[in-house]
Amino acid sequence: MKRVSIMDVAREVGVSKATVSYVLNHHPGETISADTTARVWDAVKRLNYVPNLNARSLISRKTNMIGVIIPQTEPGKEFMFANPFYGELLSAIEYTARKSGYHLLLTGTETDQSYINIARNRGVDGIIVVGTYPSKNLAELRSIDVPVVLIDSYVRDPAFHTIGIDDKEGGRLATSYLIEHGHRKIAFVSGSLREHGVNDKRYSGYLAALAQAGIAFNEKRVYAGTVDFDYGICAAKEMAERGQKETAAFIAADVLAMGLVKGLHGLGVRIPQDLSIVSFDDVYLSQMCEPSLTTIRQDISAKGRNAVQVIIDAAAQTEHKKREIIMPITLVERESVEDRRE
Amino acid sequence: MKRVSIMDVAREVGVSKATVSYVLNHHPGETISADTTARVWDAVKRLNYVPNLNARSLISRKTNMIGVIIPQTEPGKEFMFANPFYGELLSAIEYTARKSGYHLLLTGTETDQSYINIARNRGVDGIIVVGTYPSKNLAELRSIDVPVVLIDSYVRDPAFHTIGIDDKEGGRLATSYLIEHGHRKIAFVSGSLREHGVNDKRYSGYLAALAQAGIAFNEKRVYAGTVDFDYGICAAKEMAERGQKETAAFIAADVLAMGLVKGLHGLGVRIPQDLSIVSFDDVYLSQMCEPSLTTIRQDISAKGRNAVQVIIDAAAQTEHKKREIIMPITLVERESVEDRRE
DNA sequence: TTGAAAGCGCTAACAG
DNA sequence: CTGTTAGCGCTTTCAA
Numbered sequence: 026m027k028r029v030s031i032m033d034v035a036r037e038v039g040v041s042k043a044t045v046s047y048v049l050n051h052h053p054g055e056t057i058s059a060d061t062t063a064r065v066w067d068a069v070k071r072l073n074y075v076p077n078l079n080a081r082s083l084i085s086r087k088t089n090m091i092g093v094i095i096p097q098t099e100p101g102k103e104f105m106f107a108n109p110f111y112g113e114l115l116s117a118i119e120y121t122a123r124k125s126g127y128h129l130l131l132t133g134t135e136t137d138q139s140y141i142n143i144a145r146n147r148g149v150d151g152i153i154v155v156g157t158y159p160s161k162n163l164a165e166l167r168s169i170d171v172p173v174v175l176i177d178s179y180v181r182d183p184a185f186h187t188i189g190i191d192d193k194e195g196g197r198l199a200t201s202y203l204i205e206h207g208h209r210k211i212a213f214v215s216g217s218l219r220e221h222g223v224n225d226k227r228y229s230g231y232l233a234a235l236a237q238a239g240i241a242f243n244e245k246r247v248y249a250g251t252v253d254f255d256y257g258i259c260a261a262k263e264m265a266e267r268g269q270k271e272t273a274a275f276i277a278a279d280v281l282a283m284g285l286v287k288g289l290h291g292l293g294v295r296i297p298q299d300l301s302i303v304s305f306d307d308v309y310l311s312q313m314c315e316p317s318l319t320t321i322r323q324d325i326s327a328k329g330r331n332a333v334q335v336i337i338d339a340a341a342q343t344e345h346k347k348r349e350i351i352m353p354i355t356l357v358e359r360e361s362v363e364d365r366r367e
Numbered sequence: 368m369k370r371v372s373i374m375d376v377a378r379e380v381g382v383s384k385a386t387v388s389y390v391l392n393h394h395p396g397e398t399i400s401a402d403t404t405a406r407v408w409d410a411v412k413r414l415n416y417v418p419n420l421n422a423r424s425l426i427s428r429k430t431n432m433i434g435v436i437i438p439q440t441e442p443g444k445e446f447m448f449a450n451p452f453y454g455e456l457l458s459a460i461e462y463t464a465r466k467s468g469y470h471l472l473l474t475g476t477e478t479d480q481s482y483i484n485i486a487r488n489r490g491v492d493g494i495i496v497v498g499t500y501p502s503k504n505l506a507e508l509r510s511i512d513v514p515v516v517l518i519d520s521y522v523r524d525p526a527f528h529t530i531g532i533d534d535k536e537g538g539r540l541a542t543s544y545l546i547e548h549g550h551r552k553i554a555f556v557s558g559s560l561r562e563h564g565v566n567d568k569r570y571s572g573y574l575a576a577l578a579q580a581g582i583a584f585n586e587k588r589v590y591a592g593t594v595d596f597d598y599g600i601c602a603a604k605e606m607a608e609r610g611q612k613e614t615a616a617f618i619a620a621d622v623l624a625m626g627l628v629k630g631l632h633g634l635g636v637r638i639p640q641d642l643s644i645v646s647f648d649d650v651y652l653s654q655m656c657e658p659s660l661t662t663i664r665q666d667i668s669a670k671g672r673n674a675v676q677v678i679i680d681a682a683a684q685t686e687h688k689k690r691e692i693i694m695p696i697t698l699v700e701r702e703s704v705e706d707r708r709e
Numbered sequence: 710t711t712g713a714a715a716g717c718g719c720t721a722a723c724a725g
Numbered sequence: 726c727t728g729t730t731a732g733c734g735c736t737t738t739c740a741a
Contacts (some may be wrong), residue, residue, distance in 0.1 A: 030734055030735085031735065031736095032734075032735095036725085038710065040711075040712085041711070041713075042712090043712060043713080043736080043737080044710090044712075046735065046737085047736095047737095050736080056710055056711080058710060058711090061710080073510065075484050075488055076488065076734085076735075077425075077488070077490060077733090077734050077735070078489055078490075078735095079421040079422075079424055079425055079489065079733095079734080079735095080421075080425055080717090080733070080734035080736090081734080081735055082421055082717090082735095083421055083425065083718065083719090083733095083735070083736090084716080084717050084734095084735060084736050084737080085735090088421070090472075097719075112451065112453070115473075116475075119475050122473060123474060128474060128489065129472065129735065130432075130470055130471070130472060130473075131435075131470075131471045131472075131473065132465060132470060133461050133472045142417050143470060145370075145417045146417055146418065146419070147420055147470065148419060148420075148421055151511075208457065254651070254652075254655050267692060281656075283652075284655070286657070287655060287657065287659075310596075310625075313596050313622075313626070313629060313652075313656070314625075314656055315628070315629065315632060315665075317629075336683040370721085372718055373715090373718065373720095374718075374719095382727075383727070384719075384728090385721080385727075385728060386726090386727055388719065388720060389720095389721095389726095389727085390722085391719095392720080398727080399726065400726060400727090403726080418718085418719075419717090419718050419719070420719095420735085421717095421718080422717075422718035423718080423719055423720075424718090424719095424733090425718080425720090425730080425732095425735090426720045426721080427719090427720075427733090428733085481736075560715080581732080618732065621718095
C-alpha cells in the first residue's frame with residue numbers, strides 16, 4: 026500500500042501540488058475558488074490522504090513536537106515510573122500538549138548519555154526536562170536554540186525556563202508541623218542529598234525548622250538513599266538499628282514513606298501511634314494507603330500544564346525573557362500524624 | 368543560532384554534501400579515504416553538526432520512531448496514569464525502544480478521536496496500542512501500512528499483532544484459589560464489562576470457577592464500574608449496602624482492590640479477616656499497601672519489551688505473518704487472603 | 710485564481 | 726575515491 030502524497034491528490038483533481046497545498050493550509054485571505062477547494066477536499070477524503078509532517082517541518086522549521094526527557098533513576102534500570110510522580114506529570118504534559126496540537130517525543134536517559142541530540146535530531150519545538158542534571162549535560166542543553174523548561178531543577182541559568190516549588194519551605198513546613206504536634210525527635214528520610222537537588226533543599230528546610238524550634242540537630246536521624254519504595258523499607262530497618270527513638274519523621278517523598286510504613290509495620294511499629302509521618306508530593310497513592318499520608322501537596326498536574334504552556338508561549342514570541350515559575354505548596358492533613366501535645 | 372546543515376560541513380571541509388553523507392553513514396564497503404573521513408568528522412565535531420532525521424526519513428522511509436497510543440479512561444480527563452499499570456508498561460517500552468535506537472511518539476486519545484493520523488502524519492515505523500478500542504477506530508488502524516501491536520486487546524484481526532494474557536484463565540485462577548481456601552460467597556469487582564474487554568474475560572473466568580465448584584452464581588455479588596481507586600471505594604459502600612455477606616472478592620485490578628480495601632477499612636471491615644481478596648496485575652504497589660495483595664501476576668515489563676521487539680522484527684522482515692503472544696500468568700500469595708478451611 | 714519552480718536537509722544512483 | 730544529479734513530500738515566492 027503506497028503512501029499517498031500531495032502529488033497524488035493534485036493529479037486526481039487535475040490541479041498542481043501548490044493548489045492542493047493552498048487549500049490544505051487555507052490561510053486567512055484565501056484565493057482558491059470554492060469549487061476547486063471542494064474538489065480537493067473530496068479527493069483528500071477519497072484517497073485518504075494525510076500530509077507528511079516531516080516533509081512539512083523541513084520547510085516550516087516547526088515540528089509541533091515537544092521533547093520530554095525523564096530521568097532514569099539508575100542506569101540500566103528501566104523503571105523511571107517507579108515513582109508515580111512521573112506518571113502524573115507526564116499525563117498532564119501529554120494532555121496539554123495534545124490539546125494544543127503538539128505531539129510528545131518521550132525519552133528516558135542514561136546518566137552518561139547525550140540526551141540532547143534527540144531534540145536536535147528531530148527538531149522538536151521545545152524541550153521539557155524533568156529532574157536535576159549534572160551541569161556537563163546542561164552545557165549541551167544550553168546550545169539548543171529551542172525553548173527549554175527545567176522542571177524541579179535548581180539550576181538557574183538564563184538559557185532555561187524553570188518550573189518548581191519552594192522545596193526548602195516545604196521541608197520547613199512539614200517539619201514545623203511535626204514540631205507543633207509535640208514531636209522533637211524527628212528523623213529525615215530522603216533520596217541522595219545532591220547539592221542543588223530537591224532532596225537537599227527539603228533537607229535544609231528540615232534543618233531550618235529544627236533550628237527555629239531550638240531543637241538540636243542529630244545526624245543519626247538522617248537517612249539518605251534513593252527515592253523508591255525499597256529504600257523506604259531499608260530505612261525502616263536502619264531506623265530500628267540506630268535506635269534513635271524518633272517519634273516522628275519527615276520523608277521527602279510519598280513512595281519512600283510508603284516503603285517506610287511497610288518496613289516499620291513488619292517490625293511491629295505502628296503509624297502514627299509509634300511514629301508520626303509527614304511526607305512530600307501528594308502523589309495520588311498517598312491517599313490510597315493505610316494510613317493515608319499527611320503530606321506536602323504540590324500540584325503535579327499544574328506543573329506539567331505550565332511546562333507545556335511555557336514552551337508554546339516561548340516558541341510564539343520573539344522576545345526571549347526566561348520564566349521562573351514557583352508553584353504553591355500546602356500541607357494536607359491525613360492520618361499519619363499523631364498529636365503528642367500535652 | 369542557525370542550525371548547521373550537511374552543506375555547512377561540506378563547505379567547511381571543502382567536499383560535497385554527498386561525501387559528508389557517505390562518511391556519516393559509513394556503509395560496509397566504504398570508499399572514502401581515511402584522510403577525508405577524518406577531516407569530515409573533525410568538522411562535524413567543530414561545527415557541532417547533528418543530522419536532521421526528518422530530512423533523512425523523507426528518503427529512507429524510516430523514522431526510527433514508534434508511536435505509542437495510550438487510552439484515556441474518560442474523555443476530557445487527563446489521567447491515563449491513574450492506573451500505574453500504564454506507567455510500568457510505558458517504562459519498559461521506552462527503555463527497550465531506546466536501547467534499539469528508536470524514539471517514542473506518545474499520545475493519549477479521546478475516545479472519539481482519530482488517533483491514527485499521528486502515525487501516518489509522522490511516519491512512525493510501528494504502532495503500539497494499549498487497551499481495547501471500538502472497532503470504528505480499528506478499521507482505520509487496519510489501513511496503516513506499518514506494523515501494529517495491540518496490547519491487551521481481544522480484537523483478533525489478521526492486520527494486527529497482539530500481546531496479551533489469558534484473562535479468563537487469570538479470573539478462574541483467582542476465584543478457584545479463593546474457593547480452595549474455603550470461600551463460597553465471592554464478589555466480583557471490576558471496570559465496565561465491555562464485550563471482548565479484559566474485564567469481561569476475567570469475569571467469565573470467575574463464572575467458570577464458580578460453576579466448576581458447583582457454587583450458584585449470584586448477580587448481586589457483581590460490582591462493575593471503572594478501573595480506578597475511587598470506584599473501589601464506591602464498591603465498598605455498595606457492598607455494605609447490598610448486604611450479600613461476601614467472605615471474599617476477586618477484584619479485576621490492583622488499584623481497584625486498593626480502593627476497596629480503603630473503603631472497607633472506613634466501614635470497619637478488616638482485610639483479610641472479614642474479607643479475603645485476590646486482585647489482578649501485580650502492579651508494583653500491590654506489595655506496597657497494607658495488607659499486601661494476593662494477586663494474579665502478569666509480567667507487565669515483558670509485555671512492553673515484547674511489543675517493541677515485535678515492531679522491530681516486523682519492520683525488518685518482508686514476510687508479514689502476524690504474531691500472537693500470550694504471556695504467562697501466576698498467582699502470587701501475599702497477605703490479603705484468609706484460609707477458611709476447617 | 711492557479712501553476713512553475715526553487716528549495717528545506719538529506720540520500721543514492723551514477724559518473725568520473 | 727569523490728562529485729553531480731535527482732528526488733523524498735511539502736511550502737512559498739513569483740508569474741501568469
